[in-house]
Amino acid sequence: MLIVAFLVLVPLIVMIAATFRPAGVFPLESGEFTLTNYTEFLSGQRGVWKIFQNTFIYAGGTMALAVPMAFGMAFLTERTDVPFRSVLYTLMFVPFVTPVFATALGWVLLAGPRAGAVNEYIRLIFGLESRNGPFNIYTMEGMIFVTALGIVPSMWLLLVSVLRNMDPTLEEAASTAGVNRWGVLRKVTIPLMLPGILAVVIYFSIAVIESFEIPLALGITAGVQVLSTKIFLIITSVDEGRFAYGSAAVYGMVGVIIGVIGISAYMWLIRRSSRYTVITGKGYRPRKIKLGRWKYVAFGLIGLYMFIKVLMPFSMILYASFLRYYVPPLPENFWPLGQIPWTLENYRNLWDWRFFGRTVWNTAIVVFAAASVTMLLVTVVAWAAVRLKTPVAHTANVLTFMPLAIPGVIMTLAFFLLFIGTPLFGTLALIVLAFTARYLAYSTRLMYSAQVQVHKELEEASLVSGVGHVPTLVFINLRLLLPAFINGWLWIVTHAAKDFTTPLLLATSGTVLVANVIYSRFEGGRFTESAAVMVVLVIMLITVVFAGRRFLGGEVKQ
């Protein structure tokens, strides 16, 4: 409880303090206070309204595109007999393993207006004259497209939890009353899941509003600024040698307020959906819809998504990693052979470099620790919030949401400012803490919605049998929640491993993580080397995910 409070409230307080400081003053130093940050903001200087307009279009467009996709796929994998379900389940985790940064770069290579490969090929095939387009990734549409594709897997995971244990008799009741399959879906299934689904939508809307890497990679060049990039730019632009944290923090405050509103709506929805308790131990067998010939179409659709989302951008990166310097994969460059500067140097360098081994080891320790600590903490909080209903438990639950409202950039910055100068700074432990704080929100949602569906009587039966609270929690509750727990654990591992914000801000020479290596190569102009590291990271994550899914495989069958 206290842990949660610390992780969440302290950065928030730091940020609020920062809003009152003029440029050049650290939030916690002694010094002057000012309201200029707020007045500047409210007077609409520097195109404040445009930024919010952009942010909302960005979030709205992304949701409109992502939700149908995610829901469709969740439905197909959970409630129909689409073939190769277990393969699909594993594949769903694959998009998790690519750093967002890498994906964005891959898309630039694919659909950048001038040199993008897709554009080049289309121009070639259709004999178009212009040197620009037809696709331009450096636009709002481009941002929305890439972001939507990117959040579908995480959304899918949460929606699966909502779908998985709906009481099938409710749908059967409708069928027997003569309602056809579409009707059942429309009138029974969806309304019952609506609170859960809406909650997921709200959660991700907030997440998109606060998201950072894609707007950074694509939005700046597109001239589209959103909340998160604005903050980042303010922080990193050194205006006459002074750090304008205060001004950035004001934007952050707005982000927080949006987040709080969204969260309240979310909590209300969750309370409503918790009336639909489902795992009671009886009738725990959801019925599968038979797709008949549409099976393969469905599978094809999901496959298509995978292809576009994962394979296309990643193959560009893969291609780049084998080059000495980047050259687009156009036919004209393939003839004569040998024009393309193939090499294995990039990989060999990594292999020879002992420091890289240390880096991988550090990264592994950090992400496994962060995942374990977070999931354990979150399981307890979710359980308390669902079962105990005391004000303390409720507060803890609400608190875990707060990090969502704080933009990742600001959150990490707050940790940076807090701990600089303390012995904790520069240690792996600090990074673990920062990750825990950031991933609290998502994992709590996951465990909460899973917990809500475990009927209270299953625990009560254990208590009555003479088994105490802790063994009951472990052997009954946790055991039933294991699929969600493992999903959450894997989610954190993959997200933490490929995260950029935290390592970039908090790592020091003693605690270098893989993300740091990727970025430093990139910044230093050694793009293809950077690509190679990205590929290595992806391979490592794939291994982890596959191992995790094998372990989880038995649970999926239930």
Add this chain to the structure above:
Amino acid sequence: MLTVQNLEMEYRSDRGPVRAVRGVSFDVDRGDFYTLLGPSGCGKTSTLRCIAGLETPTGGTITIGDDVVYDSQKKILIPTHRRAVGMVFQSYAIWPHMSVFENVAFPLTRGRNKVARSEVKSMVDRALDVVQLSHLADRPAPALSGGQQQRVALARAIVYEPDLLLLDEPLSNLDAKLREEMRQELKEMVARLKITTLYVTHDQIEALAMSDELAVMYEGKIVQEGAPEEVYLRPTSAFTANFVGKTNLLNGTVSNTKGTVSTAHGAINASLPDWATANADVVLAFRPEAVTVAASGNNTGDNVIHGKITRTSFVGEVLEYVVGAKDDNFKAKGDPFAAFRIGDEVDLYLPEDRVLIMRSDEATLAELEAARVASGGP
């Protein structure tokens, strides 16, 4: 074995605090089968859950065996897992990730009722034998039918031989035929095991058929307590009369001290209870089977109601009639071989010793409340 005194329980709902249990007291002797009977919301399940420790009461005491598990004044509250009880839930609460065997074995493998590893199998086998599920021991729990799940729940509750067995409407989710079977079997099983049993239900047939003693509950209080025949044949309130079995109710006023009650259908004589003074408003109650239906004659004496058959229902062994008289409708039973038809004018004869005089429901509740306050409740 079980003593409950002045139990009070209150909980918070969206509409404010709700007093679910208001001063309930009863005892269950060792080996007895005791039932709490009442409609939804009467507080019977809340009472049961307080005894199990799954809810916290707000007043009173609960003693199981020699242990005081709850005492509001001495601030004693023993948690659920340390009470010597077994419980069967209405939803059965079978753990879906375990097999039948594992479900039943779980209480023996850890916690209060843990036994040596070598003992577990024999005890589980014995319990499964009692509920006749030995052949399904390795079946995964979700693959069982409702009736089978219920037996697993029962086996799990008795495997460690608790002092007290609690059953929360365990038969309500079964089909009628199965319910009838299980009623018998359940009764025999607990009798054989000599386990003290507390049973909660809204089904009066179950209550009457299975119990050694039963308590009728209404709005958080026990309205009447006694052996099944006692409660059925001599209900003390209109509510009990109506809830347990079918009853005819007729309002009237006491007209003299010899037991005559004047009603809209003439004078009815019955045995006058002590509390009934002259001019008191009372309710007359008589069972449909207490009434004799005869063709209308010229009888103008007491204890006769004139009316007309408005409905007949053939249920096999008897004909059920509804007789309309002035503004009232009365239920009666008749010989199927000497049937009346709709529209026939009939006389209903009410023997004096089969009519009961009782208080209205409101008066009954008021009296119970007064009694509770007098005995020192909050």
